[in-house]
Amino acid sequence: MKDLSIVIVTYNSKDFLRTCLHSVIQQTTGISYEIIVVDNASTDQTRELMASEFPDIAFFRNEHNVGFAAANNQAVKETTSRYVLLLNPDTEILDGAIQKTIRFMEEHPKSGICSCKLMYQDGRFQANSYSFPTVWNMFSEATFMYRLFPKTKLFGSYHLTYLDYAKDNQVDWLIGAFYLIRREVIDTVGLLDEQYFMYTEDLDYCYLAKKAGFEVWYTPCAEIYHFYGGMSGINLRSVVWTHRSQILFYQKHFSYFKKLMLVLMKYFGLTLRVIRYLTIGIVSLDKLLLKKAWYSIFSMMRMLTSRWKYINGVKGRAEQWEI
Secondary structure: OOOEEEEEEEOOOHHHHHHHHHHHHHHOOOOOEEEEEEEOOOOOOHHHHHHHHOOOOEEEEOOOOOOHHHHHHHHHOOOOOOEEEEEOOOEEEEOOHHHHHHHHHHHOOOEEEEEEEEEOOOOOEEOOEEOOOOHHHHHHHHOOHHHHOOOOHHHHOOOOOOOOOOOOEEOOEEOOOEEEEEHHHHHHHOOOOOOOOOOOHHHHHHHHHHHOOOEEEEEEEEEEEEOOOHHHOOOHHHHHHHHHHHHHHHHHHOOHHHHHHHHHHHHHHHHHHHHHHHHHHHHHOOHHHHHHHHHHHHHHHHHHHOOOOOOOOOOOOOOOOOO
16 A cells, blocks of 8 residues: 555646646655646646656546546545545646655544645745635625734634644645645545536535544644646636535525525635725736626625525536536
């Protein structure tokens, strides 16, 4: 049995993927591991890159984009290792980060999922830990109260803006850019929920893992770069799918009243963002803010006109990436 299987799902992220794979190979020592790359029908010569530069790495190419969760599941089904690392292609491993994070989990036997310190390429810190959504913390998020009072647990509970990221912290959930999973979690919880085509599958998986008794940890003992490019670059599709997937999570896990209130907070937050982005964007002639305003408007339009519904017991029902 290998120590680790590293699963990388890519979609038109060839240049990021090259950097990621080289960093994994250069920085990961002292453990037995395999790398599995799943390409979701890229059109940017990803297949040629893998054949020419990484011929020894397991590579699977889908004929169409099956979604992030489903593509990860394809690879995870082929693994038997003690740990599985779901790694975004727009990352770069630094200073043995992978084996350091595994060592941390070995020292915390109740840990089921773990992530390390994420940074932008310029070295700025990138938050990756959150609390599970509640009506109150979604209200605080919708109204930007977490930005006005970031150091208070009252308003900063969702984004954990008061957290000391210089220390190890047990949290509710972690974003999936660097997502280390213990085999026992997979055996107990199963695979990612494929009804999330893109985004929120990481929140959902942590939610299920914690319900099963596993701990979720953030540790600063290891560091990586996360460029927020490739699949995760900000665009209309990513914004729409972020909101869509969050609604699916509410439908899956919460009762009618709480689900209704959370959806209302979603509409409220999007409305405030449209006002904010338009006002500042027009005054400052900031094209990016004007784009964000349009993305928020379009997201609300899709929420009002599309029947986004989670269906219990149904696997892989998410619509295609096109919107």
